[in-house]
Amino acid sequence: xxxxxxxxxxxxxxxLFTGYAMLDGFDLGVGVLHLFVHKxxxxxxxxxxxxxxxxxxxxxxxxxxxxxxxxxxxxxATVFSGFYIPFILLLFTLxxxxxxxxxxxxxxxxxxxxxxxxxxxxxxxxxxxxxxxxMGNVVQxxxxxxxxxxxxxxxxxxNPYALLMGVTTVLLFALHGAIYILMKTxxxxxxxxxxxxxxxxxxxxxxxxxxxxxxxxxxxxVWHTAVARPWVFFVAIVGMFAVLNIPRELHKGREFIAFFFxxxxxxxxxxxxxxxxxxxxxxxxxxxxxxxxxxxxxxTQKTLGILLLIAGIGVPLVLAYTISIYYIFRGKTxxxxx
Amino acid sequence: xxxxxLARAQxxxxxxxxxxxxxxxxxxxxxxxxxxxxxxxxxxVLYHNMARFWTRVFALTFSIGVATxxxxxxxxxxxxxxxxxxxxxxxxxxxxxxxxxxxxxxSGFLALLLFGxxxxxxxxxxxxxxxxxxxxxxxxxxxxxxxxxxQTPAGFHLEKIVDGKHVILPADHLVTSDxxxxxxxxxxxxxxxxxxxxxxxxxxxxxxxxxxAGAFLVVxxxxxxxxRKQHTQFAQASLKVGLGFATVACILQMICADSTARGVVxxxxxxxxxxxxxxxxxxxxxxxxxxxxxxxxxTEHTLAVPGVLSFLCYHDFAAPVSGLNxxxxxxxxxxxxxxxxxxxxxxxLRKTYWPxxxxxxxxxxxxxxxxxxxxxxxxVGCFFWWKGWLFNTDWWVSRWLLIAMVFSVLGPQIxxxxxxxxxxxxxQPWIVYNLLRTSDxxxxxxxxxxxxxxxxxxxxxxxLLFAVFIYLLTRKIQHGPDPTEQNDMTQSWKDIIxxxxxxx
Numbered sequence: 001x002x003x004x005x006x007x008x009x010x011x012x013x014x015x016l017f018t019g020y021a022m023l024d025g026f027d028l029g030v031g032v033l034h035l036f037v038h039k040x041x042x043x044x045x046x047x048x049x050x051x052x053x054x055x056x057x058x059x060x061x062x063x064x065x066x067x068x069x070x071x072x073x074x075x076x077a078t079v080f081s082g083f084y085i086p087f088i089l090l091l092f093t094l095x096x097x098x099x100x101x102x103x104x105x106x107x108x109x110x111x112x113x114x115x116x117x118x119x120x121x122x123x124x125x126x127x128x129x130x131x132x133x134x135m136g137n138v139v140q141x142x143x144x145x146x147x148x149x150x151x152x153x154x155x156x157x158x159n160p161y162a163l164l165m166g167v168t169t170v171l172l173f174a175l176h177g178a179i180y181i182l183m184k185t186x187x188x189x190x191x192x193x194x195x196x197x198x199x200x201x202x203x204x205x206x207x208x209x210x211x212x213x214x215x216x217x218x219x220x221x222v223w224h225t226a227v228a229r230p231w232v233f234f235v236a237i238v239g240m241f242a243v244l245n246i247p248r249e250l251h252k253g254r255e256f257i258a259f260f261f262x263x264x265x266x267x268x269x270x271x272x273x274x275x276x277x278x279x280x281x282x283x284x285x286x287x288x289x290x291x292x293x294x295x296x297x298x299x300t301q302k303t304l305g306i307l308l309l310i311a312g313i314g315v316p317l318v319l320a321y322t323i324s325i326y327y328i329f330r331g332k333t334x335x336x337x338x
Numbered sequence: 339x340x341x342x343x344l345a346r347a348q349x350x351x352x353x354x355x356x357x358x359x360x361x362x363x364x365x366x367x368x369x370x371x372x373x374x375x376x377x378x379x380x381x382x383v384l385y386h387n388m389a390r391f392w393t394r395v396f397a398l399t400f401s402i403g404v405a406t407x408x409x410x411x412x413x414x415x416x417x418x419x420x421x422x423x424x425x426x427x428x429x430x431x432x433x434x435x436x437x438x439x440x441x442x443x444x445s446g447f448l449a450l451l452l453f454g455x456x457x458x459x460x461x462x463x464x465x466x467x468x469x470x471x472x473x474x475x476x477x478x479x480x481x482x483x484x485x486x487x488x489q490t491p492a493g494f495h496l497e498k499i500v501d502g503k504h505v506i507l508p509a510d511h512l513v514t515s516d517x518x519x520x521x522x523x524x525x526x527x528x529x530x531x532x533x534x535x536x537x538x539x540x541x542x543x544x545x546x547x548x549x550x551a552g553a554f555l556v557v558x559x560x561x562x563x564x565x566r567k568q569h570t571q572f573a574q575a576s577l578k579v580g581l582g583f584a585t586v587a588c589i590l591q592m593i594c595a596d597s598t599a600r601g602v603v604x605x606x607x608x609x610x611x612x613x614x615x616x617x618x619x620x621x622x623x624x625x626x627x628x629x630x631x632x633x634x635x636x637t638e639h640t641l642a643v644p645g646v647l648s649f650l651c652y653h654d655f656a657a658p659v660s661g662l663n664x665x666x667x668x669x670x671x672x673x674x675x676x677x678x679x680x681x682x683x684x685x686x687l688r689k690t691y692w693p694x695x696x697x698x699x700x701x702x703x704x705x706x707x708x709x710x711x712x713x714x715x716x717x718v719g720c721f722f723w724w725k726g727w728l729f730n731t732d733w734w735v736s737r738w739l740l741i742a743m744v745f746s747v748l749g750p751q752i753x754x755x756x757x758x759x760x761x762x763x764x765x766q767p768w769i770v771y772n773l774l775r776t777s778d779x780x781x782x783x784x785x786x787x788x789x790x791x792x793x794x795x796x797x798x799x800x801x802l803l804f805a806v807f808i809y810l811l812t813r814k815i816q817h818g819p820d821p822t823e824q825n826d827m828t829q830s831w832k833d834i835i836x837x838x839x840x841x842x
Contacts, residue, residue: 051453052449052452052453053449055400055401055404055448055449056442056445056446056448056449058404058408059404059437059441059442059445061408062407062408062411062437062441063434063438063441065411065412065415066411066430066433066434066436066437067430067434067437069411069414069415069422069426069429069430069433070426070429070430070431070433070434071430072426073422073425073426073429073430073522074426076414076415076422076426077415077419077420077422077423077426077781078419079415080412080414080415080416080419080422081415081416081417081419081781081783081784082783084416084781084784084788084792085788085791085792087412087415087416088412088416088788088791088792088795089795091408091412092795092796092799094405095405095406095408095409095799096799098404098405099405099799099802099803099806102398102401102806102810103806103810106809106810106813147782149783150783151782151783299426299427299430300427300504300524302524302525303427303428303430303431303524303525306431306525306528307430307431307434310431310434310435310438311434311438314434314435314438314439314442315438317438318438318442318446321442321443321447322442322446325446325447325449325450328450328454328457328458329449329453329457
């Protein structure tokens with residue numbers, strides 16, 4: 001059959017959410033670190049560093065959601081209605097964070113700035129955390145009924161495994177954001193953030209290793225699939241090396257290449273997950289027969305084909321001007337205003 | 339309250355709040371193109387200052403539009419999961435197009451529009467402005483396509499899952515409650531779906547509403563400066579651009595509105611009957627100007643002009659306009675309810691296919707009244723402009739006209755919200771016309787408590803957002819345009835001024 005379209009769309013949806021993680025990941029990460037920087041001038045520089053791009057980065061979430069609705073409407077409907085409260089809270093934190101970015105610079109009173117700084121940072125931390133918790137539940141599987149609905153409302157989405165994934169995500173984004181700051185700033189602020197890098201890498205790797213060990217023990221299908229698909233280990237290990245290479249590049253003062261490796265590390269982590277999870281879109285536990293897969297959750301072949309055509313025209317255009325715009329704004333951030 | 343009522347209240351609240359902003363972005367995007375185009379053409383530095391000032395206002399409306407827009411997309415899944423399963427195959431390509439062709443274009447080039455004044459040359463900057471405006475128009479295009487498909491579905495067939503297999507349902511299949519949850523609409527013909535019978539009319543109607551929203555914002559703030567005798571030169575030039583653009587938008591809107599309404603006559607006669615409160619089919623049907631509908635006695639207490647509705651619908655005063663008591667026709671009801679035999683039973687069932695008439699009637703008439711007032715305002719405004727009286731703030735007549743202009747910013751907002759209410763409330767009880775009832779489209783697993791919780795959160799954060807918006811807008815207005823920012827300009831920008839200086 002033409003099931004290759006389902007596979008392509010599994011890949012594209014994954015790529016869109018990975019793109020979202022790489023891009024909004026760094027500006028959420030900047031938010032995670034925001035309160036650890038104390039000088040007002042430095043905080044303003046942090047916001048200026050993400051100022052021209054954070055809006056556009058969030059568009060990746062919108063487009064990822066749109067692609068999911070188009071290609072796999074059943075997954076979209078099940079996940080969004082099933083994870084109702086977390087997703088509403090995610091919207092809340094994302095909006096709150098956006099408000100804080102807009103509001104902060106408008107008055108110079110100390111309490112005013114401190115309030116919005118806290119709002120910005122908390123909004124960023126919670127957004128990253130909720131994204132991680134949602135992801136953790138997807139990895140672990142949720143109790144779907146035979147209509148593919150998460151009708152068991154007493155199921156606790158804040159289970160320990162999902163919380164662990166949430167914390168890991170916050171640390172991952174914090175590290176990613178720190179590298180972005182190194183790339184975009186200079187002088188005193190850069191020196192402060194540079195000092196954090198070993199701790200951030202240490203914290204993230206610790207959380208990541210714990211997370212992987214727990215996954216292998218606690219989520220049985222992962223081990224079984226990984227044994228059946230040994231190249232998954234290969235991708236995972238390359239991903240690890242990408243992250244381990246970051247300190248080396250930073251040490252040599254090549255922040256851009258370090259940022260590239262941070263993105264690559266994220267991409268390979270997502271790839272490890274995707275290769276293990278395939279062909280599931282949302283695993284059902286304890287009854288795997290109720291799972292949503294790339295086949296039973298997909299739109300028709302015709303729609304997947306139309307979507308592919310749209311993506312084929314749109315994605316190269318988007319990439320071309322997104323890269324051009326990042327290129328125009330390359331270099332170190334100065335105080336910006338419009 | 340029921341889950342349905344709560345879910346509908348939440349959607350209405352979040353969409354009405356969201357819908358304040360995208361029209362402003364679309365309309366202001368167009369004015370930015372005009373202003374920056376004039377600056378490049380004439381080299382008059384006043385236009386440069388205008389473009390920069392209005393860009394700051396644009397940025398504000400755009401970011402709130404993005405933040406509240408994400409909510410809308412999420413709500414399809416969170417609150418209307420059954421609907422998402424039903425329309426996913428259709429909506430998918432539309433929403434993906436919106437994201438790829440509209441949102442990325444807008445947000446990407448917005449960075450250049452806002453922060454690129456000293457990074458790129460004038461022509462590339464103008465190109466960015468055009469791309470942002472184009473992106474905002476594209477976003478209207480795709481979302482109106484999606485909404486129009488809900489009003490006049492086309493280019494699809496229905497499928498149902500039976501024993502894990504998708505079975506195509508015949509074209510004359512009547513949807514029953516057994517089909518729900520396992521039924522979906524599937525694309526047959528992409529272009530027939532995109533260009534469904536109401537898309538073009540409704541797109542033009544929506545875009546003109548958006549142009550008016552942007553134009554009257556410019557008119558309002560400029561008139562305020564003129565009255566206050568602040569930034570006079572800037573304000574007068576801005577007011578002229580705003581008023582000119584508003585006039586064009588108003589005239590085009592008359593044409594689009596007429597065309598949209600005549601589309602409703604053909605495609606959704608029940609909605610039309612509800613809009614005008616027509617209970618019995620009648621020739622020489624009157625157009626109501628103002629009044630109210632009495633549902634119990636099936637009559638309306640209104641100030642009306644005889645024959646005009648017939649004329650507007652069919653360009654013939656004698657043409658009969660179908661009334662609610664004949665809609666939907668008996669055959670339609672009997673086909674769906676074989677148990678209904680007596681005329682009384684049919685008449686009772688018929689009412690379940692009506693929207694809530696008083697709401698549709700009032701929303702529609704509010705839109706018409708305010709829209710006409712705006713049209714009158716630009717007409718008088720242009721006359722005063724032509725006579726040279728517009729900026730004569732010493733004369734009380736001109737002063738009152740300017741005061742009216744300051745408040746005119748509310749007009750398009752009221753029209754846009756009321757128009758949306760007419761379109762959506764008028765489509766009830768259907769979420770997808772004649773296919774899926776709103777009451778059947780909700781998420782089946784979401785509880786009332788969860789929706790109440792989210793409604794409270796949204797109410798809180800939207801009040802905060804609205805406070806931010808008003809506060810920042812006020813600040814930007816008080817701050818006003820920066821005087822000639824020549825010192826900040828790069829050489830390529832300065833060249834334009836020097837080259838064209840004698841003309842300014």
